[in-house]
Structures are given as C-alpha cells and as structure tokens.
Amino acid sequence: MAVTDRDAAPRYGKALFEVAQEQGHLPAVRDELAQVNAVINATPELMPALASKNLTKAAKDQLVALLTQDASELVAHLVNILLANGRILGLSAVIDDFDARFNAATQHxxxxxxxxxxxxxxxxxxxxxxxxxxxxxxxxxxxxxxxxxxxxxxxxxxxxxxxxxxxxxxxxxxxxxxxxx
Incomplete structure (x- = not known):
C-alpha cells in the first residue's frame, strides 16, 4: 500500500518540531509556517503547480524561493525536502501536524x-x-x-x-x- 502525503505528514511534522524545539525556535517556526500556509490558501493554484510534471525544476525552485523568501533556513529546507521527495502536496498537512504538536507542548x-x-x-x-x-x-x-x-x-x-x-x-x-x- 502506498503512503500518501497525508500519511507521511506526521513524520515531517515531528522532525520539524523536534529540530525547532532543540534550536529554541518553536514560536518563530510556527509563525513562519502560518505565513506559508496563508500564501498556500491565498494561492490555490500554487501547490498543484509545484506538484506538476509540466514545470521545470528551475521554475519550481523559483516558486519555492518566493514561498519561503521570509522564512528561516529550517522552514525553507522543509519545503525543499517535501518538493524533492514528491510530497509537496502534503505541506499543509505537515503544517497542521506541527501546529498540533506545538499546541500540545505549550498547552494552547x-x-x-x-x-x-x-x-x-x-x-x-x-x-x-x-x-x-x-x-x-x-x-x-x-x-x-x-x-x-x-x-x-x-x-x-x-x-x-x-x-x-x-x-x-x-x-x-x-x-x-x-x-x-
């Protein structure tokens, strides 16, 4: 059975949470992810474009650079890993997983x-x-x-x-x- 982007999201969310926690950047990463999610929600054609086989790698890299231009290296790296692993459509699910972990850890x-x-x-x-x-x-x-x-x-x-x-x-x-x- 194939692992879907939604199934893989907790792995990426957990890894991001643990690294951000180790570096003491949890609130900053959460804010950055919220900004990325806002862009995703405001631009519904973005994620299908990033997942498309019709766009060149260079064009996708440009889109990712725009998406993560105000983000830390950690968040930009996450987005690039998802893109490289063919899991970019799961980015919103990764953000949701990170938020759930953040909320549980901070009792929010x-x-x-x-x-x-x-x-x-x-x-x-x-x-x-x-x-x-x-x-x-x-x-x-x-x-x-x-x-x-x-x-x-x-x-x-x-x-x-x-x-x-x-x-x-x-x-x-x-x-x-x-x-x-």
Whole structure:
C-alpha cells in the first residue's frame, strides 16, 4: 500500500518540531509556517503547480524561493525536502501536524467564538480565561467572528468540540420539540 502525503505528514511534522524545539525556535517556526500556509490558501493554484510534471525544476525552485523568501533556513529546507521527495502536496498537512504538536507542548488551544455583535477587548479576555479553564490549558487563541444570524449568545468551536449557546440553536431545538410533541 502506498503512503500518501497525508500519511507521511506526521513524520515531517515531528522532525520539524523536534529540530525547532532543540534550536529554541518553536514560536518563530510556527509563525513562519502560518505565513506559508496563508500564501498556500491565498494561492490555490500554487501547490498543484509545484506538484506538476509540466514545470521545470528551475521554475519550481523559483516558486519555492518566493514561498519561503521570509522564512528561516529550517522552514525553507522543509519545503525543499517535501518538493524533492514528491510530497509537496502534503505541506499543509505537515503544517497542521506541527501546529498540533506545538499546541500540545505549550498547552494552547485555538477557538473560534461566534457572536451576534462584536466582542469588546474585555469580553475577549474574559472569554479567553473562561475557555482556558474549560479546556484545562494555559492559553487560548480566540478568533472572534460576528454572525448576526445567531441572534444572541455564543458559539465556541475548538478542534472537534462545539459549545453552542446561541439563541438561534435554542430556538431551533424548541421548534423541534414543538413539532415532535
């Protein structure tokens, strides 16, 4: 059975994490990988182009140089290794694996908080503290999203966990109860 890029990603993610940790560069590497991932997401044709057999090695090297121009030697080396090993399509999965390892090591969780109105800075801080306690971690990266359709309340999404205390959901549940009775 062939190993897919997604299957190989943990090997590369773990290796990168261990080297970055040894060098004391974990936060910097994480930031660089986030920038690389942002470029990948903003340019959907980039990864298929890098994986294409139609581009010359020189053209691919130029694209990789542009992709990693602000990155450290460590991150640039990772991207070049993935390209050389035919695993470049797995770069996003490698970044995801690295992020998961970073979050576990630093007891950090990312959460998206959806409300009907924008949160104040004090509310974001309070939400951050409450979620850190709820998830039993040191820090929470809160991304606040405004969606008037939730009407009121808060919806929190983190990894596979969803805490939905929105008025919209409560109304839908009430409606379902009325229809079934």
């Amino acid at each position: 969780v990312e959460a998206t908080v959806t409300t009907a109105v924008p949160l104040t800075e004090a509310q974001v801080q309070a939400m951050n503290q409450a979620l850190a306690k709820q998830f039993n971690v040191k820090t929470v990266g809160v991304t606040a999203v405004v969606d008037p359709a939730v009407i009121g309340g808060v919806k929190v999404q983190s990894n596979d966990l969803i805490i939905d205390g929105t008025v919209k959901t409560r109304l839908a549940q009430l409606r379902q109860q009325l229809l079934t009775n």
